[in-house]
Amino acid sequence: MTERQTNRTAETSADVVILGAGPAGLTLGNLLHAAGIDCVVLERADRAHVRTRARAGFLAANTVRILERHGLADGLHRRGHPHGTCEFRTGNGSFRLDYGTLGRGERHTVYPQQDLVTDLLTHYLDAGGRIRFETEARSVREVTGPRPTVDVREADGRPGRWRARYVAGCDGRHGAARRSLPASALRHHRDHGVTWLGLLAEAPPSLDAVGYAMHPDGFAGHMARTADITRYYLQYEPGVPGDAWSEERIWAALDRRMYTAEHGPLHHGRIVQRSVINLESDVVEPLRHGSLLLAGDAASLPAPAAAKGANLAVLEAELLAEALIDEFSRSDSRALDRYSRRCLDHIWRAQEFAHWMIQLLHAPAGADAESFFHEAMRRSRVESLRTSRTHQDWFAENYVGI
Numbered sequence: 001m002t003e004r005q006t007n008r009t010a011e012t013s014a015d016v017v018i019l020g021a022g023p024a025g026l027t028l029g030n031l032l033h034a035a036g037i038d039c040v041v042l043e044r045a046d047r048a049h050v051r052t053r054a055r056a057g058f059l060a061a062n063t064v065r066i067l068e069r070h071g072l073a074d075g076l077h078r079r080g081h082p083h084g085t086c087e088f089r090t091g092n093g094s095f096r097l098d099y100g101t102l103g104r105g106e107r108h109t110v111y112p113q114q115d116l117v118t119d120l121l122t123h124y125l126d127a128g129g130r131i132r133f134e135t136e137a138r139s140v141r142e143v144t145g146p147r148p149t150v151d152v153r154e155a156d157g158r159p160g161r162w163r164a165r166y167v168a169g170c171d172g173r174h175g176a177a178r179r180s181l182p183a184s185a186l187r188h189h190r191d192h193g194v195t196w197l198g199l200l201a202e203a204p205p206s207l208d209a210v211g212y213a214m215h216p217d218g219f220a221g222h223m224a225r226t227a228d229i230t231r232y233y234l235q236y237e238p239g240v241p242g243d244a245w246s247e248e249r250i251w252a253a254l255d256r257r258m259y260t261a262e263h264g265p266l267h268h269g270r271i272v273q274r275s276v277i278n279l280e281s282d283v284v285e286p287l288r289h290g291s292l293l294l295a296g297d298a299a300s301l302p303a304p305a306a307a308k309g310a311n312l313a314v315l316e317a318e319l320l321a322e323a324l325i326d327e328f329s330r331s332d333s334r335a336l337d338r339y340s341r342r343c344l345d346h347i348w349r350a351q352e353f354a355h356w357m358i359q360l361l362h363a364p365a366g367a368d369a370e371s372f373f374h375e376a377m378r379r380s381r382v383e384s385l386r387t388s389r390t391h392q393d394w395f396a397e398n399y400v401g402i
C-alpha cells in the first residue's frame with residue numbers, strides 16, 4: 001500500500017480494492033488477506049452500523065461449507081441452529097415438509113446476518129486486514145485499463161482516490177460499482193408486482209418451522225431468527241407507508257392469515273423493525289468489466305422469497321477470491337475469465353426458484369379469466385408439493401441448494 005498527495009486529493013493504492021463490508025465484501029477480504037493478497041475494504045457506514053444491521057439469517061448448507069473451509073464458521077457453529085422444516089398453511093388445510101430429509105438431505109443454519117458479518121469483520125481485523133469505515137466510494141473509473149481508480153469521500157469529508165489492479169464491487173445494488181458500469185452492461189430487471197411488509201418482532205418463534213401461509217387476504221410468512229426475535233412478512237398494499245398499520249392491525253392480520261384458529265396463537269410482541277419490500281429481481285450481465293468485478297447484491301438481487309441473497313454473496317466471494325488468487329500468485333487468469341459465467345449459472349438458478357416461490361405463495365391480483373387460470377395453476381402447484389415426493393425433492397434441493 002502507498003500513500004501520495006496529489007493537489008487536493010489523497011491517493012492510496014492496493015492490489016484489490018473491495019467496495020462494501022457486507023457478506024460478499026468481508027468474505028472476499030478474509031480470503032484474499034489470508035492468501036497474502038494486498039487488499040483493502042472501503043465501507044460507507046461506520047463500524048457499529050455494519051455490525052448491527054439486521055437483514056437475512058438463513059444460511060444454506062453450501063454457505064456453511066464455504067465458511068468452514070476458510071475457518072470462518074466458529075460463530076455459526078456456536079450460536080447458529082439447524083433448520084429443516086417448512087409449514088404451508090392454506091384454506092384447504094396445511095402440510096409440513098421436513099426438507100432436511102428431502103432432496104440432497106441438506107438443512108439451513110439459522111444465524112442472523114449481523115452476527116455473521118460481525119464474525120467476518122472480527123476475523124478480518126484480528127488477522128490484520130485493512131478496512132476504512134465511513135469511506136464512501138463515489139465512482140470507479142478506468143476499469144478497462146490495468147490501474148482502475150476509485151474516487152471516495154473520506155471519513156473526514158475530504159475527497160480521496162484509491163488506485164488498484166482490481167476493484168471488487170460488493171457495495172450492493174445502489175453502490176458505486178453499479179453506477180460505474182459501462183453502457184454495454186446488461187441489467188435484467190423484473191418487478192414481481194408484489195409488496196411485502198417485512199417485520200421483526202420481539203417475540204419467540206411461534207412455529208418450529210418456516211411458516212408460509214397462503215390466505216385470501218394475502219401471503220404471510222414466519223421465520224425464526226433467535227429465541228426471542230421472529231421475522232414476519234405480510235403481503236401489503238403497494239405504495240402504502242410501512243408505518244400506516246398499527247401494531248394491533250399487524251398482529252390481527254398475522255393471526256388471521258396464519259390460520260391461528262386452526263393452529264393455535266402466535267406469540268405477539270413489540271414490532272422493532274418494519275420495512276416495505278417491493279418484490280423485484282435484477283441481474284447484471286456480465287459480472288466482469290475489465291478490472292471491475294461484481295459480487296453479492298451488486299451482481300444480482302434475488303427477490304427475498306427464497307433466502308438466496310446472502311448465500312449467493314458468500315459463494316460469489318469465494319469464486320472471486322479463488323480467481324484473484326490464481327491471477328496474483330500464478331498469473332493464471334483463466335478463473336477470472338470464467339468468473340462471470342460461473343456466477344451467472346448460480347444466479348439464474350436462484351432467480352428461477354425465487355420466481356417459482358413467488359408464484360406459489362401469492363394469489364394473482366385480478367378476478368379476470370387470466371387470474372382464475374393462474375390461481376388454478378397455483379393451487380395445483382401447492383397440491384403437487386403436498387403430495388408428490390418428486391416435487392418435494394425438487395423443492396428441497398432448490399430451497400437449500402445454491
Ligand code: APR
Pocket residue numbers: 019020021022023024025042043044045050055056113135136137138170171172174175176295296297298308309310313
Ligand atoms: N461505498 C462504500 N460502501 C458502500 C457503498 C459505497 N458507495 N454503497 C454501499 N456500501 C456498503 C453498505 O453500507 C453495505 O455495508 O456496501 C455493503 C453492502 O453489503 P450488503 O448490502 O450486505 O451486500 P452483500 O454483501 O452483497 O450481501 C447481500 O446479504 O443482506 C443480505 O439479503 C441480503 O442479499 C443480501 C445479501
